[in-house]
Amino acid sequence: MQLRTLLAGSAMLALLAGCASGPSDTASTGEAMEASAVTYKGTLPCRNCDGIDLTVAMEGEEQSSATDRTFDLSAAYRNHPQNPPTETYSGNWEVLTGSADNPDATVYELTPSGEGQTYYFLRLDPQTLELIDPQRRRFQNNSMLQLTRQ
Numbered sequence: 001m002q003l004r005t006l007l008a009g010s011a012m013l014a015l016l017a018g019c020a021s022g023p024s025d026t027a028s029t030g031e032a033m034e035a036s037a038v039t040y041k042g043t044l045p046c047r048n049c050d051g052i053d054l055t056v057a058m059e060g061e062e063q064s065s066a067t068d069r070t071f072d073l074s075a076a077y078r079n080h081p082q083n084p085p086t087e088t089y090s091g092n093w094e095v096l097t098g099s100a101d102n103p104d105a106t107v108y109e110l111t112p113s114g115e116g117q118t119y120y121f122l123r124l125d126p127q128t129l130e131l132i133d134p135q136r137r138r139f140q141n142n143s144m145l146q147l148t149r150q
Contacts, residue, residue, distance in 0.1 A: 036061055039055065039057045040056045040121075044144070045141075045144050054075050055075075056071060056121070056129070056147060057072045057073075060093075069094070070093070071092070072088065073110065074089075089116045090112065091111050092113070095109075096109055107132070119131065124146070126149065
């Protein structure tokens with residue numbers, strides 16, 4: 001629950017700050033996810049801490065059935081005044097086509113099993129995912145919301 005609040009706050013902060021240029025059509029739709037297991041990491045902005053270290057491990061291939069595509073997501077807060085524990089979520093991921101500004105973009109929808117919010121990541125290229133909103137729109141400061149393949 002705390003992750004949802006922090007991500008929403010971070011997204012709003014990124015949107016309001018307006019430091020980056022607006023949305024662009026740079027999403028790549030070429031290659032499918034190459035390996036059956038990949039991990040992406042990055043640090044998202046946080047209002048009350050030095051950042052949220054986000055790790056997303058995705059198992060399965062885009063062509064696999066939905067039940068064969070699983071993920072584990074963990075969020076650790078740097079120097080948060082309340083020192084919350086690392087939040088973890090697991091579930092299945094789906095491949096969606098199209099974002100608000102690019103009908104050919106690849107978007108991954110991560111739906112946790114049980115409690116938790118659904119996450120949407122735009123695939124910029126095989127090495128980079130970007131957190132986007134549920135309407136598949138990019139945030140203005142999108143570079144601050146990117147995860148890199150490890």
